[in-house]
Amino acid sequence: MPETTVRIESCQYCRARMPASELVACRVDGCSYRFCPTCIERHTRNCAACGELCIISHMQHDEDDNRYCQRCYRHTLTWEANNPGFRNTAGSEVTGSNRCYGIELETSYSPKYRTLRNATVFGAKFDGSISGMEFISPILQGDSGLQEIEAFCAHARRLGFNVDGDCGYHVHIDLRDTNSDQRSNIAYAYRLTYEVWASLVNEYRANDCNYCRAPEYSASDLPVNGYDFDYWAEYSSRYSFINFASYRRHQTFEIRGYQGTLDARKIIAWVKAHVRFVDFVKDKTREEIYLLFGDTDNRTWANLRRVMGADLARHYGRKRAARLSACNS
DSSP, rough: OOOOOOOEEOOTTTTEEEEEGGGGEEEEEEEEEOHHHHHHHHHEEEEETTEEEEEGOEEEEEETOOOOHHHHHHHHBBOOOOOOTTTOOOOOOOSSSOEEEEEEEOOOOOOGGGGTTTSSSSSEOOHHHHHHHHHOOOOOOHHHHHHHHHHHHHHHHHTTTOOTTTTTEEEEEEEOOOOOHHHHHHHHHHHHHHHHTTTTHHHHHHHHHTSOOOOSSSSGGSOOSSSHHHHHHTOSSSSEETTTHHHHHSSSSEEEEEEEEOHHHHHHHHHHHHHHHHHHHOOOOOOHHHHHHOOOOOHHHHHHHHHOHHHHHHHHHHHOOOOOOOHHH
């Protein structure tokens, strides 16, 4: 009888050569392969969500060491804010403004965060600059929005979430009711008051963080014409204490300067301070804004306290005094 020729092929993972009959045909990461049994055992796993066979080094895992393909990892472990149509139902007595807003809270440690998927209105996403998850609110408004923030922070405290020096807290201030000239003047007011706002956050966040850098332009550098300002803002750096480029995508100015926190009182105070400030300066001219905030920091702070209101003036007065004392010591 004629001799049977044994066809030799290579494992497509380790490249070991062996009889073709010993290789296992499989689909890995959506593609067809022929692997040796050892490589199937050592280097592949089934996705915990969809069951697809994947190369382990291509997979992601959660805090319980369940492994997922890239597609399921995104779908299983992240989600959008679940109430994008949020509207105020509790008035604005505490907030002091009907202006909408949104917040983003970065964490360094967020165990069992997936239990929050339907427990809060917040969404969750990955951010490569932090070791935990980032949580994003839907559009919030008035006192109802503040209640949603308090509810989220209560869950975060219960689950043992933490923040560290890499984390930030961002506020988006809604500007859908403004025209280009108003946006230009709001930005002008923020530039004049920047040093005071920076004195209300911790020193690292104000001076050394590359994700919320101090402005490199003066108030006089901002375009006077609103349409020119919108063009300038579109190409400005998003990694600034105040991100004006956010307007094109979200129709907001994003205040990025506050350090990471899960303290509802601090989060809410920062929201109230900025929605009240924008309401106050929105319809003022540059000349009026300069008379209020274009002099010394002490005079700017005195006028800013009046805009904020007595509750926030007390809250931030202590913080500002402590910062200035530390800088002078």
